[in-house]
Amino acid sequence: MADHLNLRQRAIIVGLNYLLFHSVFSYTTGKFFPTSGLESLWLLSGVSLWLFSLLSSPWFRPPRDTFANAVTALVLLLTSDLSGLGDLLAPLWLLKVAGITWAAIVGIASFAALIRQDQSNLDPVGKLLRRLCDTIGRGELVYTPPALIGIIGGFDMAATPIVPALLILWMTMVLFRPFELAFNLLRQFWLDQNALVSAPQIGNIDRIDHPNILRVKLQRASSWRPDTLHIATMPDGDQKYVLALFSQIQGSEVVGTGICIAPVAEPIVSSPGCVHESHNRNKTKEFLATMSGVQDAELAGFTVERSTIGNIYFESSENLELSEGEVVFARIRGEAIFYQIVEAQTTEETFDQNPKGAQIVRAVQLGSFSPISGFQKYPWLPNMNMPLFRAPGMNFEETILNEGDFIIGKVPSTNIGVAVNIDELITYHSAILGITGTGKTELALDVIREAIAKGSKVFCVDFTGEYRHRLNDLKPSFPGLDAKEVAEFDAKLFAVDTGTYGAPQEKKDLDTFLKGIKKGVQTKVDEFLRSEDQNLAILELSEISRPC
Numbered sequence: 001m002a003d004h005l006n007l008r009q010r011a012i013i014v015g016l017n018y019l020l021f022h023s024v025f026s027y028t029t030g031k032f033f034p035t036s037g038l039e040s041l042w043l044l045s046g047v048s049l050w051l052f053s054l055l056s057s058p059w060f061r062p063p064r065d066t067f068a069n070a071v072t073a074l075v076l077l078l079t080s081d082l083s084g085l086g087d088l089l090a091p092l093w094l095l096k097v098a099g100i101t102w103a104a105i106v107g108i109a110s111f112a113a114l115i116r117q118d119q120s121n122l123d124p125v126g127k128l129l130r131r132l133c134d135t136i137g138r139g140e141l142v143y144t145p146p147a148l149i150g151i152i153g154g155f156d157m158a159a160t161p162i163v164p165a166l167l168i169l170w171m172t173m174v175l176f177r178p179f180e181l182a183f184n185l186l187r188q189f190w191l192d193q194n195a196l197v198s199a200p201q202i203g204n205i206d207r208i209d210h211p212n213i214l215r216v217k218l219q220r221a222s223s224w225r226p227d228t229l230h231i232a233t234m235p236d237g238d239q240k241y242v243l244a245l246f247s248q249i250q251g252s253e254v255v256g257t258g259i260c261i262a263p264v265a266e267p268i269v270s271s272p273g274c275v276h277e278s279h280n281r282n283k284t285k286e287f288l289a290t291m292s293g294v295q296d297a298e299l300a301g302f303t304v305e306r307s308t309i310g311n312i313y314f315e316s317s318e319n320l321e322l323s324e325g326e327v328v329f330a331r332i333r334g335e336a337i338f339y340q341i342v343e344a345q346t347t348e349e350t351f352d353q354n355p356k357g358a359q360i361v362r363a364v365q366l367g368s369f370s371p372i373s374g375f376q377k378y379p380w381l382p383n384m385n386m387p388l389f390r391a392p393g394m395n396f397e398e399t400i401l402n403e404g405d406f407i408i409g410k411v412p413s414t415n416i417g418v419a420v421n422i423d424e425l426i427t428y429h430s431a432i433l434g435i436t437g438t439g440k441t442e443l444a445l446d447v448i449r450e451a452i453a454k455g456s457k458v459f460c461v462d463f464t465g466e467y468r469h470r471l472n473d474l475k476p477s478f479p480g481l482d483a484k485e486v487a488e489f490d491a492k493l494f495a496v497d498t499g500t501y502g503a504p505q506e507k508k509d510l511d512t513f514l515k516g517i518k519k520g521v522q523t524k525v526d527e528f529l530r531s532e533d534q535n536l537a538i539l540e541l542s543e544i545s546r547p548c
Contacts, residue, residue, distance in 0.1 A: 005180070005183055005184070005187070007055075009183055009187075010054040010055060011054075011055065012183075013050075013054055013179045013180055013183060014050045014051065014054050014055060016179045017046065017050045017173065017179060018046075018047060018050065020173075021043050021046045021047070021173075022043065024166070024169060025039075025040070025043045028155070028162050028166070036079075036081075037081075037154060038080060038081070038082075038149065038150050038153040038154035039150065039154030039155060040150065040154070041076060041080055041146050041147065041149060041150025041153075041154065042146075042147040042148075042150035042151045042154070042166065042170065043150075044076060044146075044150075045073075045076060045143040045144075045146045045147035045150065046143070046147065046170070046173070048069075048072045048073075048076070048139075048143060049139040049140070049143045049174070052065060052068060052069050052072070052139050053138075053139040053140075054180075056068065062130055062133060062134045062137075063110045063111075063113035063114045063117060063129070063130055063133050064110075064114065065137075066106060066109075066110040066113075066133040066134070066137030067107055067110035067111055067114065067137075069106070069137055069138075069139050069142050069143070070103045070104070070106040070107035070110060070137060070142055071103075071107060072143075073099065073103040073142040073143055073145070073146060074100060074103045074104065074107065076143075076146040077096055077099050077100050077103065077145065077146050077149075078100065080096065080146065080149055080150070080153075082096065082149070082153060085153050088152060088153060088157075092149050092152060092153050095145055095148060095149055096145070096149060098145065099142075099145025099146060099149075102136075102141070102142065102145070103142050103145075105136070106133065106136055106137040106142060109129055109132055109133050109136070109137070110129075110133045110137055112129055113126060113129035113130045113132075113133050116129060117130065140174045140175075144170075144174065147170055148167075148170075151163055151166045151167055151170065200220075200276060200277050201219070201270075201274050201275065201276050201277075202216075202218060202219055202220040202223045202224065202230065202275055202276065202277050203216045203217050203218040203219050203220070203224075203256065203275045204216065204217050204219075204273050204274060204275060205217075205232060205234075205235075205273045205274075205275060206255060208234075209385060210384075210385070211383070211384075211385060212259055212260040212261075212385055212387075213257065213258075213259055213260075213302065213385045214232055214242050214257070214258045214259070214260060214275075215255055215256070215257055216230075216232070216242075216255065216256040216257075216258065216275050217253050217254075217255055218247065218253070218254045218255065218256050220277070221247055221254040221256070223277045223279075224244045224247045224254075224256040224258075225244060226244055226245060226246060226317060226318050226319035227243065227244065227284065227299070227317075227319060228243075228244045228277075228279045228284075229241055229242070229243060229244075229278055229279045229280055229283060229284045229287075230242045230243075230244065230258065230275055230276060230277055230278055230279070231264055231268060231270070231275070231276045231278045232258075232260070232274075232275045232276075233270040233271060233272050233273060233274050233275075233276075234272065235272050235273065236272070237272055238263065239263070239264035239267045239268065239270065240260040240261075240262065240263055240264060241260070241261050241262045241263075241264060241278070241283075241287060242258040242259065242260055242261070242275065243258055243259050243261050243284065243287075243288075243299060244256060244257075244258045245257045245258055245259060245299075245302075245317055245318065246317075246318040259299070259302055259385070259387060261287045261288070261291055261387075262287045262290070262291075288389070291331065291387060291389075292329075292331060292336075292387075292389040292391065293331060293336060294336075294389065294391040294394050295393075296391065296393050297389045297390070297391045297394075298317075298320060298389060298390045298391070298392075299317055299320070299387055299388075299389060299390075300314070300316060300317060300320055300322065300328045300387075300388045300389055300390040301314040301315045301316040301317050301320075301328075301361065301387075301388050302314060302315060302385050302386060302387050302388065303330070303382050303383070303384060303385060303386045303388065304360060304384070304385075305384070307381055307382065307384075308381060309365065309378075309379065309380060309381045310364060310365050311362055311363070311364055311365070312330075312339055312362070312363055312365070312381060312382060312388075313360055313361065313362055313363075314328075314360070314361050314363070314388050315358050315359065315360055315361075316344070316358075316359045316360075316361050320390065322341060322344075322361065322390070323341070323412075324341055324342065324343070324344075325340060325341060325342075325412040325413075326340070326341050326390065326412055326413045327339070327340050327341075327366065327390075327411055327412060327413050327414050328341065328363060328388045328389060328390050329388065329389055329391070330382040330386055330387070330388050330389070332378065332380060332381075332382050332386075333380075335368055335378070336368065336369070337365065337367065337368055337378045337382070338365075338366040338367065338368070338369060338375065339363035339364060339365055339366060339388070340363055340364055340366055340411070340412070341361055341362070341363045342362055342363060342364050343361075343362045344359055344360065344361040344362065345359075345360055345362075346358070346359060346360070347359075347360045365377065365378065366411070369396060369416065371396070371397040371398060371399050371400050372400050374399065374418075374419065390413070392413055394414065395415060396414060396415055396416050398417070399416065399417040399418075399419050401419055402421070404421045404422050404423045404424075404454065405419045405420065405421050405422075406419065406420065406422060406446075406450045407419055408420050408443055408446060408447075409439075409443070422447070422450050422451055422454050422456075423454075425447060425451075426451055426456055432444055432447075441464075441466065445467075445470055445471070448460060448471065448536070449471075449474070452474060452535045452536055455535075456535070457528070457529065457534075457535050457536075457537075458535065458536050458537070459525070459528070459537045459539065460476075460536065460537065460538045460539065461538075461539045461541065462538050462539065462540050462541065463541050465540060467538050467540075468538060468540065471536060471538070474535070474536045475534070475536070476534070476536040476537060476538045477524075477528050477531075477534050477536070477537045477538075478537070478538055478539070478540060479521060479524030479525050479527070479528055479537050479539060480521070480524075480538075480539045480540050480541070481517060481521070485517055488513065489513065489517075492506070492509055492510045492513050493510065495509070495510075496510055525537070
C-alpha cells in the first residue's frame, strides 16, 4: 500500500472540509451561496487551499502547483474591496499589499522554475528555484492573507464573537488538518491490523552471525519449524526473508536459528529487530531455486569453521535425512561446486546455556562438473555460513565418453556417470579398494568385460571361484593346476607349516614341486597368449586359498 492517501481519500477530505466551511459560512452570514463581499473571501480561500493542496499536488510538478496557488491568491486579493472599513482600512490594506507582494514573488519564482525545468531537469538554478517554490509557495502561506482579510473585514468584531471563532477555525484547519490527521490515523491502524493478521510477530532478533545466520528470541516457538519462512527487520531497517533451521531452549526462552535467503520486495509494517511469520511454501521453493540455481532444491545446511578447499564442514538441517556418499553443493561465485559426504559427527552448538546438539558433516570436494571433462577441482572454499543444497532431482547432462571410456557407476544421489579409460587402467597399475560389500568384484567383472570388448587379453587370478561362473559366457581357458596337483600343493604347504623347527626338508620338497609344475603352467600361459580365439584365462587358486 502507498505511503500517502489515495485520490479517493483526498477527495473525501476535500468534501468534508468544504461541508464544514460552508456550514459555518451559512451560519455566520445567513446565506447559502458565496457573495462578492469580504465575508465570502475566507470561504473561497479555504476551498482553493484544499483543492490545490489535496488534489493537485500529488499529480502535478510543484512549480505548476505553486504557480496556480499564487495566481489564485492574487485574484482573490486584487478583487477584494476594502472600502468602508473605517479604522480597519489601514491594517487590512497593509495586509493586502503584503499578501499581493508575497503571491507575486511566489508566482514569478514558480514561473521561472517552470522555464528552467523545461530547459533541463539537471539545471542547478532550476533545482534551487523548485526547492524555493516548494517552501514559500505552500497553500497555507499564500491563502492565509486573503482569508484573514475576509474574516476581520467581513464581520463586526465589536458586536459578535464570530471573528475570533473563525480565526481559530482557520488556524486549526490550516495547522492541524484534522480530517487528514483522522484519515491517516485510521489508515495506519488498518495497516497495523492487517500486518498483525498477515504477518504476526513471533519474536525479536537476538544475534546476527555474519553474514546471514540469525538467532531469534521467540515469543511463539511453535511457528519456528524447519523450512518455514519469516520476515526479519534488520537493525538498519532493511527487511529480509529468513528460513527457519532449528530452535533451542535457553533458560526460560526459546531461541530460533535461521538463515537469511532474500530481501523483502514489499516491506511490511515493522520495527527494527522484529521477526514476523510469513510462511509461503511456493515462495520458499522459489527462493531456494534462485539461490541454488536448481528447481526443487533443499537446504542441506550451512558451512561452519574448519572448512578447507578440499574438505568442508557444515551443520546439517534438522529435518533433512542425509547419508554417507550423498552429494551436496554450494554456489561459489555463481558456480555450483559439488561435495561428497564422507563422515558426520555430533557436536554442541555454542550458546550461553543449554548447549544444543548438532550434526556436523564433513564432505570432500568433487569440484565443478562438466559432461566433457567430469569433475574439475575448484581452487577456493565457500564462505562461512554459506548455504549448501541437496537436489536429488537434479538432472545432469549425460557424460560424454571419449575413445576407450566406459561408465563404471554413478555418483550417489545424482545421475552423473563416472567414466574411466580402459587403456589407462590396463596400461598403468590400478587397484580397486574398499571394504566387504562395496562392489569390488562387480567392478572388476565390468573392467574385465570392457577390456575384452576392446580387444585385450585378460589373465585373471581367482581366489574365490566366482569368476568361472560369472564369466562363463566369454569361454575362458583355465591354465591352472589339475585336482591332483592342487591336492599335492596343499599337502606340501601344510607340511611346511607343521614340520620340524624351520622345516628345512619340507621347504626343499615344496621348492622341488613348484619347479616341477612351473613348466606346465608356463606352457599353458604361452598357449593362451598366442591363441587368436581365446581372450580370457582364469587361474583358479580357490582350493589353495580356502582355509583349513
